[in-house]
Amino acid sequence: MIAEFGERAQWVQNLTRDARVTVRVGAERFSAEARIVRVESEGGLVSAIQRLSEAKYGWGDGLVVALTRQP
Numbered sequence: 872m873i874a875e876f877g878e879r880a881q882w883v884q885n886l887t888r889d890a891r892v893t894v895r896v897g898a899e900r901f902s903a904e905a906r907i908v909r910v911e912s913e914g915g916l917v918s919a920i921q922r923l924s925e926a927k928y929g930w931g932d933g934l935v936v937a938l939t940r941q942p
Contacts, residue, residue: 873924873933883907883934894938901940908935 874880878887886892886905894903910917921931 872936872938873920873931874936875930875933877934878907880934883936886936891941892938894940902942903938903940906937906939908937 874883876883878884887907890904890906892903892905894901908917908920916937917935920935921933923931925931
């Protein structure tokens with residue numbers, strides 16, 4: 872996911888306090904852990920996500936957030 876307003880986004884501020892989230896995709900719900908993907912440590916991943924977002928939605932600037940499904 873990409874936060875258009877970076878760390879100013881309320882949902883990003885929420886996940887920095889508690890990374891446990893519930894995700895809904897269509898009718899499916901599952902637990903996940905959210906984390907900010909930093910350019911300094913994972914620049915290749917950030918670039919790839921931003922390129923995919925740009926191709927699909929026409930924009931890709933912002934803070935990349937990864938979700939890892941939890942059991």
